[in-house]
Amino acid sequence: MQAYLKLDHIDKTFNRGSATTEVLKDINLTIDKGEYVSIIGHSGCGKSTLLNIVAGLTGTTNGCVLLENREVNSPGPDRAVVFQNHSLLPWLTVYENVRLGVDKVFARSKSRAERDAWVMHNLSLVQMAHAKDKRPSEISGGMKQRVGIARALAMEPKVLLLDEPFGALDALTRAHLQDSVMALHQKLGNTILMITHDVDEAVLLSDRIVMMTNGPSARIGEVLEVPLARPRKRLELATNPGYLKCRQRVLEFLYERHSFVEAA
Amino acid sequence: MNMPMRKSEAISAASPAVAEVLRLKVAKPSYVQAKLLPALTAIAARVVPPLVMLAVILTVWQVLCMKPGATLPAPSKIWTEAYDLIVDPFFVAGPQDIGLGWRVLISLQRVAIGYGLAGLIGIGLGTIIGQSVWAMRGLDPIFQILRTISPLAWLPISLAAFRDSQPSAIFVIFITSVWPIIINTAVGIRNIPQDYRNVAAVVQLNPLEFFAKIMIPAAAPYIFTGLRIGIGLSWLAIVAAEMLIGGVGIGFFIWDAWNSSHISEIILALFYVGIIGFVLDRMIAGLGKVVTRGTAAG
Numbered sequence: 276m277q278a279y280l281k282l283d284h285i286d287k288t289f290n291r292g293s294a295t296t297e298v299l300k301d302i303n304l305t306i307d308k309g310e311y312v313s314i315i316g317h318s319g320c321g322k323s324t325l326l327n328i329v330a331g332l333t334g335t336t337n338g339c340v341l342l343e344n345r346e347v348n349s350p351g352p353d354r355a356v357v358f359q360n361h362s363l364l365p366w367l368t369v370y371e372n373v374r375l376g377v378d379k380v381f382a383r384s385k386s387r388a389e390r391d392a393w394v395m396h397n398l399s400l401v402q403m404a405h406a407k408d409k410r411p412s413e414i415s416g417g418m419k420q421r422v423g424i425a426r427a428l429a430m431e432p433k434v435l436l437l438d439e440p441f442g443a444l445d446a447l448t449r450a451h452l453q454d455s456v457m458a459l460h461q462k463l464g465n466t467i468l469m470i471t472h473d474v475d476e477a478v479l480l481s482d483r484i485v486m487m488t489n490g491p492s493a494r495i496g497e498v499l500e501v502p503l504a505r506p507r508k509r510l511e512l513a514t515n516p517g518y519l520k521c522r523q524r525v526l527e528f529l530y531e532r533h534s535f536v537e538a539a
Numbered sequence: 540m541n542m543p544m545r546k547s548e549a550i551s552a553a554s555p556a557v558a559e560v561l562r563l564k565v566a567k568p569s570y571v572q573a574k575l576l577p578a579l580t581a582i583a584a585r586v587v588p589p590l591v592m593l594a595v596i597l598t599v600w601q602v603l604c605m606k607p608g609a610t611l612p613a614p615s616k617i618w619t620e621a622y623d624l625i626v627d628p629f630f631v632a633g634p635q636d637i638g639l640g641w642r643v644l645i646s647l648q649r650v651a652i653g654y655g656l657a658g659l660i661g662i663g664l665g666t667i668i669g670q671s672v673w674a675m676r677g678l679d680p681i682f683q684i685l686r687t688i689s690p691l692a693w694l695p696i697s698l699a700a701f702r703d704s705q706p707s708a709i710f711v712i713f714i715t716s717v718w719p720i721i722i723n724t725a726v727g728i729r730n731i732p733q734d735y736r737n738v739a740a741v742v743q744l745n746p747l748e749f750f751a752k753i754m755i756p757a758a759a760p761y762i763f764t765g766l767r768i769g770i771g772l773s774w775l776a777i778v779a780a781e782m783l784i785g786g787v788g789i790g791f792f793i794w795d796a797w798n799s800s801h802i803s804e805i806i807l808a809l810f811y812v813g814i815i816g817f818v819l820d821r822m823i824a825g826l827g828k829v830v831t832r833g834t835a836a837g
Contacts, residue, residue, distance in 0.1 A: 330737075331740075334742060358734060364735060364753070430742070
């Protein structure tokens, strides 16, 4: 079977003045359609850089990203990003923030009324239709992130990129939002690539967990399949041996074999 | 708490003949008590102190300048001497003999043209400069020097270039107010968070849409700071420039009154200048508040 999204021998080097830092080294990864893949690693290992490369926001030094066998090297709505700090435009309402992307992506294929309905449909997918006329400053952090997810979903991306989407949220809101994302994935069958530093989150949500070694020159250390049946229930998993085994594997990787070394 | 009670008592005492209807009214005088009175109190709290201070200042002024031999006129003397000008700002008695309202309007027209140009060109240039690191590095020091030049110092140059007073005055307004607008716009554009640029990139906004939908709203608080400094400088500059170039503006009126020793008229004109400057500043600030209400909150 052909890979849906393929990261092919990606190297990334940053030049700052005369200093060069190799951030990523020889990253190879293939993701199937509908798969939920998490990338986990210590901070500074270049996982966000990797996501930016897939999004097209950062160029590669060597190698390329293939989506449906076509090289992608610039940003586009087919790889919509949910940013870590929501990145909603504060001068637009919730509705207008989602509408901005919808108007661009479906400028020709949908009529005005259809686009309006599509925005509302996506807002109700994340249970935010009630706040459509509020501005980002008037809603909570969790709600902002929901709108961020709606904005990305509304672009009908081929791959949904989540950049530590729950990192800035409190634990309860985070759990709630994780359940929402799981439900959406179940319902819509999106292909999702998520950056995270939370082991439980990675195991709970993913089909596969990509573990990265510490930078500089970070590479993929190990890829772990998560053989848990969906739909997954947070409470039932807490005692599930399969879940605990996966969790153990990731923890071992992160804290024994590649424990975080403070660079400074 | 005393005020509302007295109010309701006054209502019940006022019309005993229609007691039935009255009882209903007394039962819910809530609009007056809950909305109107607090609002009036709030307004009074803001308006009364300045009025009191104004009265104090006028009294001190009156006392100081009433003595025989005082060099400046007291308020009462200004009232009698400049009575014609005070009561009718819009009279026309000849090409050079017009009310202060007209003079202010003529000055405002010059400011509108000069400042309007400064706004357009300042925001445009500022946007370009803010986008480019090298343009910023190259031009910022030059602008920082140019902006410290006094408006009046530009006047001889502009007279030499335009050989006419009207465009020269407008140029002085322009050149005085354009620098803060350029610099603030450029800083605002540079400070647009990378997140917003990323959003625009993912959504694939074209440069024009990016300018209108991201850059201008994101930089609006900075732009309005520049615009507000600019309007203040414009108004400072026009009064000074008009003193030198003549004509019928408020600035030349002051100079003309000085030459004719009409000190009372000068003081009256200063009131006009101050109040108009204050109103201009508030207009731009108010506009800025409306335009940036989302950006500032986020």
